[in-house]
Amino acid sequence: MLRQVKQALLLFTAMSILTGVVYPLAITGIAQVVFPRQANGSLIYRNGQPVGSELIGQGFTDPKYFWCRPSATSPVAYNAAASGGSNLGPTNPELLKAVWGRIAALRAADPTNESPIPVDLVTSSGSGLDPHISPAAAEFQVARVAGARGLDVETVRQAVARHTASRTLGLLGEPRVNVVELNLDLDDLQR
Amino acid sequence: MTGHAILQMGLYLAVLLLLAKPLGWYMARVYEGKPCGLGWAVGWLERLIYRLCGIDPTEEMAWTTYAKTMLVLNLLGFGAVYALLRLQHLLPLNPEHLAAAAPDLAMNTAASFATNTNWQNYGGETTLSYLTQMLGLAVQNFLSAATGMAVLVALIRGFVRHSAQTIGNFWYDLTRSTLYILLPLSVVGALLLVSQGVVQTLRPYERATLVQPTKDASGKTVNEQTIALGPAASQVIIKQLGTNGGGFFNANSAHPLENPTPLTGFLELVAILLIAVALCYTFGEMVGDTRQGWAVLAAMLVIFVPLLLLGYAAEQAGNPLLSTLGVDQSAGSQQPGGNMEGKEVRFGIGQSAIWAAATTAASNGSVNSMHDSYTPMGGLVPMWLMQLSEVVFGGVGSGLYGMLVFAIIAVFVAGLMVGRTPEYLGKKIEAFEMKMAALVILIPPLLVLVGAALAVATPWGKAGVSNPGPHGLSEILYAFSSAGNNNGSAFAGLTGNTPFYNVALALAMLAARYWVAIPTLAIAGSLARKKATPTSAGTLPTHTPLFVLLLVGVVILVGALTFVPALALGPIVEQLMMAGG
Numbered sequence: 001m002l003r004q005v006k007q008a009l010l011l012f013t014a015m016s017i018l019t020g021v022v023y024p025l026a027i028t029g030i031a032q033v034v035f036p037r038q039a040n041g042s043l044i045y046r047n048g049q050p051v052g053s054e055l056i057g058q059g060f061t062d063p064k065y066f067w068c069r070p071s072a073t074s075p076v077a078y079n080a081a082a083s084g085g086s087n088l089g090p091t092n093p094e095l096l097k098a099v100w101g102r103i104a105a106l107r108a109a110d111p112t113n114e115s116p117i118p119v120d121l122v123t124s125s126g127s128g129l130d131p132h133i134s135p136a137a138a139e140f141q142v143a144r145v146a147g148a149r150g151l152d153v154e155t156v157r158q159a160v161a162r163h164t165a166s167r168t169l170g171l172l173g174e175p176r177v178n179v180v181e182l183n184l185d186l187d188d189l190q191r
Numbered sequence: 192m193t194g195h196a197i198l199q200m201g202l203y204l205a206v207l208l209l210l211a212k213p214l215g216w217y218m219a220r221v222y223e224g225k226p227c228g229l230g231w232a233v234g235w236l237e238r239l240i241y242r243l244c245g246i247d248p249t250e251e252m253a254w255t256t257y258a259k260t261m262l263v264l265n266l267l268g269f270g271a272v273y274a275l276l277r278l279q280h281l282l283p284l285n286p287e288h289l290a291a292a293a294p295d296l297a298m299n300t301a302a303s304f305a306t307n308t309n310w311q312n313y314g315g316e317t318t319l320s321y322l323t324q325m326l327g328l329a330v331q332n333f334l335s336a337a338t339g340m341a342v343l344v345a346l347i348r349g350f351v352r353h354s355a356q357t358i359g360n361f362w363y364d365l366t367r368s369t370l371y372i373l374l375p376l377s378v379v380g381a382l383l384l385v386s387q388g389v390v391q392t393l394r395p396y397e398r399a400t401l402v403q404p405t406k407d408a409s410g411k412t413v414n415e416q417t418i419a420l421g422p423a424a425s426q427v428i429i430k431q432l433g434t435n436g437g438g439f440f441n442a443n444s445a446h447p448l449e450n451p452t453p454l455t456g457f458l459e460l461v462a463i464l465l466i467a468v469a470l471c472y473t474f475g476e477m478v479g480d481t482r483q484g485w486a487v488l489a490a491m492l493v494i495f496v497p498l499l500l501l502g503y504a505a506e507q508a509g510n511p512l513l514s515t516l517g518v519d520q521s522a523g524s525q526q527p528g529g530n531m532e533g534k535e536v537r538f539g540i541g542q543s544a545i546w547a548a549a550t551t552a553a554s555n556g557s558v559n560s561m562h563d564s565y566t567p568m569g570g571l572v573p574m575w576l577m578q579l580s581e582v583v584f585g586g587v588g589s590g591l592y593g594m595l596v597f598a599i600i601a602v603f604v605a606g607l608m609v610g611r612t613p614e615y616l617g618k619k620i621e622a623f624e625m626k627m628a629a630l631v632i633l634i635p636p637l638l639v640l641v642g643a644a645l646a647v648a649t650p651w652g653k654a655g656v657s658n659p660g661p662h663g664l665s666e667i668l669y670a671f672s673s674a675g676n677n678n679g680s681a682f683a684g685l686t687g688n689t690p691f692y693n694v695a696l697a698l699a700m701l702a703a704r705y706w707v708a709i710p711t712l713a714i715a716g717s718l719a720r721k722k723a724t725p726t727s728a729g730t731l732p733t734h735t736p737l738f739v740l741l742l743v744g745v746v747i748l749v750g751a752l753t754f755v756p757a758l759a760l761g762p763i764v765e766q767l768m769m770a771g772g
Contacts (some may be wrong), residue, residue: 010244023646076407083442087684089662126445136526174463
């Protein structure tokens with residue numbers, strides 16, 4: 001048995017070096033050379049400074065910006081250093097209260113809009129960092145954003161269309177609008 | 192139901208079935224030591240490892256030796272993860288200066304990763320240094336998966352050999368699983384994931400200036416967003432391939448930097464079931480009758496597909512309580528609709544529901560949406576898939592060896608019906624095999640029900656519950672179903688990082704893994720010693736639709752009889768409450 005313990009120790013060490021050091025470092029090396037932007041977080045820069053990641057949402061609350069989905073991260077929404085969902089069950093009164101509050105906020109920011117609210121705009125995402133909203137959730141906000149910015153509705157719609165991705169291969173996933181990129185685009189338009 | 196979701200399911204199953212034969216055939220060659228096409232790339236490394244470690248790969252082991260070497264290697268893995276977690280503040284590659292993990296959390300995480308469970312009481316980006324992730328968790332992702340595959344191969348040899356005293360060499364099976372199967376697939380997969388945006392870096396977390404400053408919970412203005420990074424892609428791919436499932440980040444595969452696009456979502460989904468599906472073919476190939484492998488795979492699919500559809504339908508139907516508030520949950524070309532709490536827009540309901548079923552059918556446990564926020568029936572599906580003892584695909588290796596034990600039970604039941612000595616694959620099934628098989632199928636339910644009962648009966652157990660009413664019971668039941676079957680997914684509202692849950696769940700994970708693996712190896716040893724029994728007119732053929740149904744019946748019956756009472760008090764009561772408004 002002693003011989004097998006020694007073999008186990010040596011094999012465990014060899015495998016740790018191979019799969020725990022050589023493998024991740026090799027992948028890191030290749031990734032940094034071939035896909036440096038993706039490997040480092042797909043960051044978006046303005047004036048040489050990172051202003052976010054195209055894959056991570058932000059907690060917009062100003063009417064002139066499209067709002068991301070609600071985020072359950074703490075202590076601040078869209079805390080990309082501590083991801084997570086609300087984990088509220090479907091019958092939990094806390095969930096209904098939260099959704100009610102979000103509906104009230106959306107209605108208050110846009111009192112004339114009476115269309116039904118798309119579900120993704122009032123429910124929090126699994127990661128708390130969802131960078132996307134559905135095209136319906138973007139359309140729901142178009143008039144508000146256009147009004148707050150003094151742009152016409154069609155200009156804003158075109159901006160939304162530029163940042164809308166359809167299903168991959170027409171099949172996988174869902175159509176979606178990237179909110180951070182869309183808002184930066186609108187800011188750039190008016191600069 | 193939307194057409195896109197159904198088509199995604201169809202494409203998913205089609206890809207898996209298409210890959211089953213080539214990969215399964217390749218793995219059979221790997222374990223039989225035949226040329227397999229990758230010898231030029233890793234053969235020298237394999238020989239070097241044997242030489243450095245003083246291993247003779249041709250040395251045969253009795254089942255007892257095989258089990259002991261397996262336990263020693265797993266114990267070392269447990270110790271290494273524990274030590275890394277406790278000492279990470281003193282070690283390099285900790286750019287965020289994260290502190291050492293508490294002893295109970297370190298113990299839970301070490302048990303979790305040694306047993307291929309990957310229950311997450313840790314928080315990824317808030318708890319683990321880059322070194323702990325790479326040298327602790329990722330290594331266990333490889334070795335625990337390879338351990339499961341090795342035990343399966345040993346069991347298959349038990350069927351193949353006759354009048355033999357040994358079942359192979361654990362070092363050989365472990366090394367070849369890693370070098371020839373897990374590592375090459377991981378290298379390719381990791382690079383694909385990085386190309387789509389999964390991070391792979393050793394830089395510290397990035398600080399970005401927010402487009403619009405915001406306020407935190409205490410009203411303080413926040414101008415910056417700290418974006419957690421790390422060597423994620425290399426770990427994410429093996430956590431899927433090896434049915435491990437532990438997240439690099441807290442939000443696991445819902446996190447956009449672990450799973451940024453529908454394409455990565457699909458690739459990771461394929462990785463979750465790929466090896467488990469292909470091993471069915473490997474089994475058939477190695478026992479010399481591929482129909483046997485297809486029959487077992489068919490039984491898995493017969494259970495999987497209806498549950499997948501049920502879970503999807505429940506989630507797409509949405510939450511009736513939200514409809515009363517005037518929220519639009521209808522699915523269409525402009526929005527996913529359905530129950531979107533805890534789900535990501537890019538995955539919608541379709542890919543989320545496929546993932547929930549696949550990750551719990553396999554003992555993977557990674558999540559791309561938060562199961563705690565699923566509708567009652569949507570949450571029942573993953574919970575029950577785990578409670579079926581993780582044999583519908585199950586963990587790599589461990590799922591199939593569990594299913595083969597159920598096949599032994601099935602031939603035994605059939606034998607009782609017609610009054611003949613049961614046989615499976617030319618081996619007589621006798622008292623010793625049945626005793627061991629009974630252990631294998633009874634231990635996980637015992638751990639689940641006793642563990643959940645203990646948690647419900649004690650203040651420490653109840654303290655962890657976050658949702659009121661029957662959903663709270665579901666959280667506890669889900670936790671022990673997950674740990675007691677080495678899955679690792681959670682109804683994550685449960686506060687599991689407490690001494691009670693850390694210890695109770697760790698014990699459940701250890702018992703579920705080794706108290707099943709050891710009796711399985713005992714069966715392998717006993718079968719290998721037997722003579723081959725020639726088939727006769729009275730032998731029950733085990734590749735027919737009749738046998739597939741018999742096998743499905745046994746799995747469902749054991750799972751249903753054991754768990755329906757508990758499920759009735761959790762998700763089923765909640766469903767009635769929700770429907771009643």
